[in-house]
Amino acid sequence: MPDVDLLVVGAGPAGAVAAAQAKRAAPELDVVLLERDRAVGAPVRCAEGVGDAGLREFANPDGAPWVARKISRVIFIAPDDSEVRVAERDVGWILDRTRFDAHLAAEAVAAGAELLVGTEASGMTRTPDGRWHVAVRGLRGASTYRAKVVIGADGVEAMVGRWAGLDTRVPARDMESCAQYVVQGIDFDPDAIYLQFGDAVAPGGYAWIFPKGVGIANVGLGLVALKSDGRNARQYLDAWMDRRYPNGARTGYTVGGVIVHTTVQQTYADGLLVAGDAAHMINPLSGGGIVNAMKAGRLAGCTVAAAIRAGDTSARRLAAYHHAWMELLGQDHVKYYRIKRALESVDDAFFNALARTVNAIPAERRTLGRIFAHALVQHPQLIPVAARFFI
Amino acid sequence: MVDLAVCDRCGLCLPLCPPAAIHLALSDLLVDRQTCTGCRKCVAPCPVGALAMVDA
Ligand SMILES: Cc1cc2nc3c(=O)[nH]c(=O)nc-3n(C[C@H](O)[C@H](O)[C@H](O)COP(=O)(O)OP(=O)(O)OC[C@H]3O[C@@H](n4cnc5c(N)ncnc54)[C@H](O)[C@@H]3O)c2cc1C
Ligand code: SF4
Ligand code: SF4
Numbered sequence: 061m062p063d064v065d066l067l068v069v070g071a072g073p074a075g076a077v078a079a080a081q082a083k084r085a086a087p088e089l090d091v092v093l094l095e096r097d098r099a100v101g102a103p104v105r106c107a108e109g110v111g112d113a114g115l116r117e118f119a120n121p122d123g124a125p126w127v128a129r130k131i132s133r134v135i136f137i138a139p140d141d142s143e144v145r146v147a148e149r150d151v152g153w154i155l156d157r158t159r160f161d162a163h164l165a166a167e168a169v170a171a172g173a174e175l176l177v178g179t180e181a182s183g184m185t186r187t188p189d190g191r192w193h194v195a196v197r198g199l200r201g202a203s204t205y206r207a208k209v210v211i212g213a214d215g216v217e218a219m220v221g222r223w224a225g226l227d228t229r230v231p232a233r234d235m236e237s238c239a240q241y242v243v244q245g246i247d248f249d250p251d252a253i254y255l256q257f258g259d260a261v262a263p264g265g266y267a268w269i270f271p272k273g274v275g276i277a278n279v280g281l282g283l284v285a286l287k288s289d290g291r292n293a294r295q296y297l298d299a300w301m302d303r304r305y306p307n308g309a310r311t312g313y314t315v316g317g318v319i320v321h322t323t324v325q326q327t328y329a330d331g332l333l334v335a336g337d338a339a340h341m342i343n344p345l346s347g348g349g350i351v352n353a354m355k356a357g358r359l360a361g362c363t364v365a366a367a368i369r370a371g372d373t374s375a376r377r378l379a380a381y382h383h384a385w386m387e388l389l390g391q392d393h394v395k396y397y398r399i400k401r402a403l404e405s406v407d408d409a410f411f412n413a414l415a416r417t418v419n420a421i422p423a424e425r426r427t428l429g430r431i432f433a434h435a436l437v438q439h440p441q442l443i444p445v446a447a448r449f450f451i
Numbered sequence: 452m453v454d455l456a457v458c459d460r461c462g463l464c465l466p467l468c469p470p471a472a473i474h475l476a477l478s479d480l481l482v483d484r485q486t487c488t489g490c491r492k493c494v495a496p497c498p499v500g501a502l503a504m505v506d507a
Contacts, residue, residue, distance in 0.1 A: 180477055197477065216462045216466065217462040217466065232467060232495075237463065237497070238498060314459070315461045316498070317464075
């Protein structure tokens, strides 16, 4: 039975950063990072957009091989198809997550963590010796790992937390069902991301075009199934594509879920933390979770390293992680979630009218701030849907 | 019932299932018919419509 200090389940941004951070903070620890998929970073279930500042806390994008495109503009498309261009500088980046996630995992390995791909955790139990016994199976067969601490970084599935008794369930109204194509040979501004709202396009969510290069983009949408007219996300996306880009070559396809909720009530238990999507740490307004996952992973790795060194991995000690996260971003997400709920009452006519008002502002003065100032005057509950997009 | 030909194994349905009846494993997705209560919470949100109820 392999005996480790820290077992991290899931090698997405949360897990990879957590493993690297724990190892850097306490090099003597045995840290193992499990990834069910046979390659870290594939398949990509993501539109791959990140804000500049958040990304730079973890990696330098200038000239990096894991960057697909730099973004300097945001274009909103109202439900009636009128466009609002917003000029901003250094808005963010579109990543190549196959390479980016692999880059983060390689950093964990460089720090001394052991990475096992094609290997999954399938259940775990707490034993009287104060360890987790985790059932693991994969390329090297099946075995039971004994771990002082487990970090659940298993993404939307959030099963590790459930195995440990945490409530990581998601109400249907807080789940965005997403579908996305990689599309080639289409015409759009390759320096801009496009966002379209509207009940006919993506009820309860929005559709997006995120450029990966000139003529190539992630084109997708997320919706709340409870608000749909009976069609699933893929059918809404097909309708949108047929209307906007009937001749684009759909060279890739993915689906996924985004939890637009607040952080789970409790992210810790004896010998256990959950981080990233697995702890619902996504910005509930934008659906962005990459940078959040890395920030949570960093906190989790630091907390666990110190706890193991101190010989105390009890829930009481690990609770420090929860409090630090809530202070860093968790409380903000509670506010954004309230705004999200308020926005649910805003209809298509409002967005159409807003687009007209904003287009009356000269283009060079049309910043996100001014747009939202206008929106706020007309609709006080409408606060930055997308100004917060890249957090 | 899961239509495995359509399911993309995205994992979205797992946290929606109150009794944790859905299991995603290395090579497949399983719904445990003993545990499933038939609440249908997983059905509409599946992005590709891979989940359907069957009368047992
Ligand atoms: C369609 C779509 C578009 C998105 N667009 C954006 C965007 O533009 N910008 C943004 O910031 N965010 C976006 N997100 C959200 C973003 O993808 C997530 O927030 C981010 O990936 C979270 O990182 P994570 O490390 O928590 O989880 P993940 O990246 O999901 O990593 C979890 C990993 O755990 C593995 N795993 C799960 N269970 C097990 C197990 N039992 N054993 C071993 N391994 C396991 C999985 O295979 C996976 O690799 C999008 C999401 C979707 C679905
Ligand atoms: S939501 Fe649909 S596609 Fe995703 S894992 Fe469940 S059944 Fe498969
Ligand atoms: S019908 Fe309900 S209990 Fe059955 S698998 Fe779906 S969500 Fe779970």
